[in-house]
Amino acid sequence: MGFFKNQFSNVVEWEEFRDDMIFWKWNNREIKKGSKLIIRSGQDAIFVNNGKIEGIFEDEGEYSIDSDIIPFLSTLKGFKFGFNSGMRVEVLFVNTKEFTVRWGTQNPVLIPTPQLPGGMPIRANGTFNFKVNDYVTLIDKIAGMKDSYLVDDVKLRITSVLDQLLMKWISREGKDMFNLQANAFEIAKGIREDLDMEVMGHGMTITGFQVMSFNYPQEIQDMITKTASHEMIGNLQKYQQVSMTDAMSSGKLQGGGAASDMAGMMMGMNMANEMMKNMNQGQKPAEQKASEPAKSEAPEGGKKYNFCPNCGAKNEGANFCPNCGQKLN
Missing domain, CATH: 3.30.479.30 (Band 7 domain)
Known part of the structure; x- marks a missing residue:
């Protein structure tokens, strides 16, 4: 008797499980008396009969079809297994993961x-x-x-x-x-x-x-990169200078051609102009200071001038300038 019982037993489980499979259907087979349902982690088992859901089982584990499953199926509660008979029920296994x-x-x-x-x-x-x-x-x-x-x-x-x-x-x-x-x-x-x-x-x-x-596209990306470089440097003239310097240092402007000579001349002129601007800015305060007229103030304490503040003649200690008569104390 035990031989026949085992012969009719089935294991209902997800036999062709793949990690990239969303669902798999166990079908076209009879569920016999003594069958077991196995639900693994991340799976739900849905019993379907004639296209209608009979029951959904979500907890992982091993279940007896006779005692754990049949009593909870919606329209199959009264179904009784015969010795040589079974029932055809589709079981849809669904992968519940994201x-x-x-x-x-x-x-x-x-x-x-x-x-x-x-x-x-x-x-x-x-x-x-x-x-x-x-x-x-x-x-x-x-x-x-x-x-x-x-x-x-x-x-x-x-x-x-x-x-x-x-x-x-x-x-x-x-x-x-x-x-x-x-x-x-x-x-x-x-x-x-x-x-x-x-x-x-x-x-x-x-x-x-x-x-x-x-x-x-590469052409658009190059344009975006160049525009970003302009913004980072903040000045088109400086961008041209930096681009020219990079080209010369990389050897792209070497070869003695007309373009290379013109580029070198332009860079030299730009650098010379920048140097002249810096020199002029540095000299301007000194020139302004030198152009200011000398202020002739009388010495402190009532001392006499050594030179006449009016005509510049040397004073030998007199009270009045011997050249123009300016008072010297």
């Missing part, structure tokens, strides 16, 4: 901008997070027709609409087209809300969406 997926634009997204009639070609990349949150909708829309569902299936659906959403939210929130990273949070927030509406009809929800970086 999935993290990397995304990236396959082709540049042309963002409308007045500066470029054809649009600004931008690539972007980042991550998004999602999880299953509605078993009824999941079974009705997907699990009723599929035996398994992978993360790549969701990623394919997301990326199919992502270009349009990037265009929409960059145009709306990208206040500075050449510094989109500054508005990445607002752009990502808007995209997440739209994507959530996209997958909600399949029993899932988008729990996060992040933009890690925006990438411009």
Whole structure:
């Protein structure tokens, strides 16, 4: 008797588990008397009969179908196992974890901008997070027709609409087209809300969406870098001087050509002008001081002048200048 009992026993478990699998269906087999259900961490087991959910079991562990499962199934409570009979019930195992997926634009997204009639070609990349949150909708829309569902299936659906959403939210929130990273949070927030509406009809929800970086064409990136250099230096003339110095030190202006000679001459003239400005600024206070007239003040204590303050003649101790008669005390 024990031989036949073991022969009809089944173990109901997620046999083809993969970390990137959203759900897997145990079906087309009979649950016999003495069968066991095994639920592992991060899994829910959903018993389905004729497309209708009979019961949902969430706690991990090992359960007896006879005593732990059947009594709690909604319409199968009165089912009694016969010795040679069983019942066909589908068991849908669902991965309950939050999935993290990397995304990236396959082709540049042309963002409308007045500066470029054809649009600004931008690539972007980042991550998004999602999880299953509605078993009824999941079974009705997907699990009723599929035996398994992978993360790549969701990623394919997301990326199919992502270009349009990037265009929409960059145009709306990208206040500075050449510094989109500054508005990445607002752009990502808007995209997440739209994507959530996209997958909600399949029993899932988008729990996060992040933009890690925006990438411009190399020509645009070079222009952005040059503009940033202008701003950092703060002066176009100084930027030209620094650029020319860098070019000469790197050897790009060597070779004796006309362009090299002209560049060297311009740099020399600019440096000479700067030196003359600095010299003039340094000499100006000294010239002003030298041009001030000498003040002739009488010596303290009533002493006589050694030189006449009027004509400059030397005084030999007289009270009046022998040359012009100026009083000297």
